[in-house]
Amino acid sequence: MKTEARLLLGLGVFVLIMGIVYGIWSKELSGTVMLIGTGILGIFPGLYYRFWSKRMAERPEDTDATVVAGAGLIGSFPGSSIWPFVLGMGCWLMVLALVFGSWLAVIAIPTITFALAGATAEGRRGGAASH
Amino acid sequence: MVDVLEPQTAAHDDHGHDEHHGPSGIMNWLTSTDHKVIGLNYTVTSIIMLVIGGAFAMIIRAQLTTPNGTVVTLAQYNELFTMHGSVMIYLFAGPFAFGGLANYMVPIQIGAPDMAFPRLNALSYWLYLTGSITMLLGFTVAGGAADFGWVGYAPLSDALNAPGAGADLWIGALLLTGFSAIFTGVNLVATIFYLRAPGMTMFRMPIFTWNMLVTGILILLAFPVLTAGLVMLYADRHFGTHIYDAHHGGVPILWQNIFWFWGHPEVYILALPFFGMVTEIIPVFSRKPLFGYKGMVFATITIAALSTGVWAHHMFTTGTVLLPFFSFMTYLISIPTGIKFFNWIGSMWGGQIKFTSAMLFAIGFLITFLIGGITGIILASPPLDFFTHDTYFVVAHFHSVVMALVIGGMAGIYYWFPKITGRFLNERIGKTQFWFLFLGSTLFVMPGYLLGLKGMPRRMAIYTLHPEWQHLNVASSIGAWMIGFSTVLFVINFLKTMRSPKTAGPNPWDAHTLEWFTTSPPPHHNFYALPNIRSERPTWDYYHPDAPALTHDDHDPSHMPGAAKGATK
Numbered sequence: 283m284k285t286e287a288r289l290l291l292g293l294g295v296f297v298l299i300m301g302i303v304y305g306i307w308s309k310e311l312s313g314t315v316m317l318i319g320t321g322i323l324g325i326f327p328g329l330y331y332r333f334w335s336k337r338m339a340e341r342p343e344d345t346d347a348t349v350v351a352g353a354g355l356i357g358s359f360p361g362s363s364i365w366p367f368v369l370g371m372g373c374w375l376m377v378l379a380l381v382f383g384s385w386l387a388v389i390a391i392p393t394i395t396f397a398l399a400g401a402t403a404e405g406r407r408g409g410a411a412s413h
Numbered sequence: 414m415v416d417v418l419e420p421q422t423a424a425h426d427d428h429g430h431d432e433h434h435g436p437s438g439i440m441n442w443l444t445s446t447d448h449k450v451i452g453l454n455y456t457v458t459s460i461i462m463l464v465i466g467g468a469f470a471m472i473i474r475a476q477l478t479t480p481n482g483t484v485v486t487l488a489q490y491n492e493l494f495t496m497h498g499s500v501m502i503y504l505f506a507g508p509f510a511f512g513g514l515a516n517y518m519v520p521i522q523i524g525a526p527d528m529a530f531p532r533l534n535a536l537s538y539w540l541y542l543t544g545s546i547t548m549l550l551g552f553t554v555a556g557g558a559a560d561f562g563w564v565g566y567a568p569l570s571d572a573l574n575a576p577g578a579g580a581d582l583w584i585g586a587l588l589l590t591g592f593s594a595i596f597t598g599v600n601l602v603a604t605i606f607y608l609r610a611p612g613m614t615m616f617r618m619p620i621f622t623w624n625m626l627v628t629g630i631l632i633l634l635a636f637p638v639l640t641a642g643l644v645m646l647y648a649d650r651h652f653g654t655h656i657y658d659a660h661h662g663g664v665p666i667l668w669q670n671i672f673w674f675w676g677h678p679e680v681y682i683l684a685l686p687f688f689g690m691v692t693e694i695i696p697v698f699s700r701k702p703l704f705g706y707k708g709m710v711f712a713t714i715t716i717a718a719l720s721t722g723v724w725a726h727h728m729f730t731t732g733t734v735l736l737p738f739f740s741f742m743t744y745l746i747s748i749p750t751g752i753k754f755f756n757w758i759g760s761m762w763g764g765q766i767k768f769t770s771a772m773l774f775a776i777g778f779l780i781t782f783l784i785g786g787i788t789g790i791i792l793a794s795p796p797l798d799f800f801t802h803d804t805y806f807v808v809a810h811f812h813s814v815v816m817a818l819v820i821g822g823m824a825g826i827y828y829w830f831p832k833i834t835g836r837f838l839n840e841r842i843g844k845t846q847f848w849f850l851f852l853g854s855t856l857f858v859m860p861g862y863l864l865g866l867k868g869m870p871r872r873m874a875i876y877t878l879h880p881e882w883q884h885l886n887v888a889s890s891i892g893a894w895m896i897g898f899s900t901v902l903f904v905i906n907f908l909k910t911m912r913s914p915k916t917a918g919p920n921p922w923d924a925h926t927l928e929w930f931t932t933s934p935p936p937h938h939n940f941y942a943l944p945n946i947r948s949e950r951p952t953w954d955y956y957h958p959d960a961p962a963l964t965h966d967d968h969d970p971s972h973m974p975g976a977a978k979g980a981t982k
Binding site for chain 1: 436441443444445446447525526527529531532533534535536538539540542543546547578581582584585586588589592606608609610611612613614615616626630633634638647651667670671674714717718721722724725733735738937938942943944945947
């Protein structure tokens with residue numbers, strides 16, 4: 283976890299410093315805002331990882347652990363699900379509504395709602411298969 | 414999972430203990446959340462996009478073979494070069510790499526059963542597919558497809574200059590594919606941070622995985638900016654805002670800043686996966702460990718960091734750019750790229766090089782990318798850029814880069830095809846394809862540099878006033894058609910190979926990384942068992958206990974992987 287934190291913090295701090303230098307030198311607003319925003323986007327999760335890396339034991343993937351050390355439930359991995367497809371179609375209709383008319387949103391919004399509800403219910407059941 | 418000691422054999426394929434019995438046929442395609450199925454969906458879709466974008470290129474090059482070409486009308490030409498660039502950049506190069514091969518390979522390379530969020534992964538694919546269809550729908554609406562260039566500059570893309578539905582479809586397509594990319598970025602980062610196998614520390618990850626991690630982070634930094642810019646563009650077109658409208662106090666140049674703040678990291682989002690692919694391939698076919706593993710990792714991270722500060726080198730001629738800052742930053746970024754070249758050559762140096770198709774494509778990538786990189790350094794100098802901006806010199810420069818990515822992508826396909834299908838692509842057709850693709854790319858781009866220096870502007874359909882440009886244009890077109898022919902050879906090879914028996918076995922190349930430990934193709938959830946991981950070459954260590962890789966920080970023989978595994982054996 284320490285390496286992950288260092289990676290994000292390193293990138294974030296570098297871009298933040300670059301943003302400050304750029305802002306002072308160029309006095310151009312859009313680039314300065316985007317660079318500082320990008321820096322914060324790296325620092326924010328970086329601090330989160332740093333916080334936890336100091337408070338939790340090293341994970342098997344951070345050490346010379348054997349495979350046995352990582353035995354047990356890794357997580358839930360649904361083997362198949364129709365909901366991403368339904369949600370994707372709903373999002374597509376929503377975008378087409380932006381082009382061809384808002385009437386398409388009448389189909390898109392219920393489709394998206396239905397897909398989100400279905401995916402949530404499926405998630406609570408643990409999916410079709412887990413590992 | 415168990416501690417392994419035997420590599421996987423094909424027999425497990427039929428009687429594996431966690432064999433997956435999900436839907437088959439079209440329902441499998443619609444419902445699968447397996448990263449391998451989704452990765453293949455991405456790969457096949459993106460290659461179809463490559464063929465479509467390539468067909469547009471063939472027509473463009475046919476138009477340019479005569480000074481007063483009549484293959485298409487001027488309006489159709491505008492649509493063609495816009496859609497060629499859009500399809501290739503948004504729908505082929507990125508999705509092929511981070512949606513296709515990375516989706517398939519990253520979980521296997523780190524010993525994970527799947528991506529961290531399988532259903533989000535499936536949603537990414539559906540957004541990508543529907544985004545691709547949306548963009549191509551532009552050709553079916555009144556007024557035709559978007560015609561303002563793949564960069565969509567304001568005010569060309571406003572409601573006055575681009576009033577048709579084609580422009581809105583273009584924006585909608587980028588919103589869909591943008592979210593698709595963001596979700597894939599989230600998935601890649603979360604998978605690599607949380608699902609590595611025991612012993613797979615960050616500095617034992619394969620370089621391809623490292624590059625995909627950095628690509629994932631870059632996606633998260635860059636794509637939201639583009640999406641925000643597109644929402645503002647749509648608002649300008651339909652909701653009466655004037656964000657990019659100079660007539661009402663808006664700032665058109667803001668679009669360029671936003672677009673290129675995404676656009677230049679995007680260049681590396683496109684390139685880093687292919688850097689990763691050739692970094693996997695070169696050591697394997699040189700029979701050597703990778704030269705400078707940590708140098709490669711740090712070069713990748715440095716490229717990512719610097720790539721956020723070079724966007725305005727695309728805007729030198731606007732007169733609104735801090736030239737010394739962006740020129741200096743652009744020069745800086747050539748240093749980590751140079752380190753990578755040094756390490757690639759170092760990895761081959763003194764090795765027993767085996768010139769398989771994959772290795773040939775990897776070397777072709779190095780040469781073609783080097784030409785693109787060096788001409789990029791020329792363009793990083795503002796005085797030289799002022800002279801060549803918006804000429805064919807720039808077109809040739811970025812086509813050197815993207816053709817290198819196509820060649821690198823082919824290297825990846827030839828390398829991983831046996832893992833994905835259990836079959837070898839035909840080497841003879843592969844090598845013929847390589848020469849057509851490599852020489853065709855060179856013949857295609859080189860005249861462009863000369864035409865650019867002579868002053869030929871990009872995006873022009875006719876050059877009646879300069880008939881002397883014809884010979885170079887014809888040469889370039891012949892190169893482009895050679896590239897087209899190489900794609901036909903690939904399709905033939907693919908179809909021929911899919912009828913051949915599965916003879917690859919788990920590790921046909923005697924390779925280094927974890928994907929070569931499992932069966933070809935891998936089972937559902939990827940592994941029946943895993944080896945102990947003590948270096949960045951766990952599979953090599955397993956097969957070669959007498960010649961293990963040394964860990965980076967520890968040269969104590971008792972910590973060597975061979976010693977450790979020998980004990981378990």
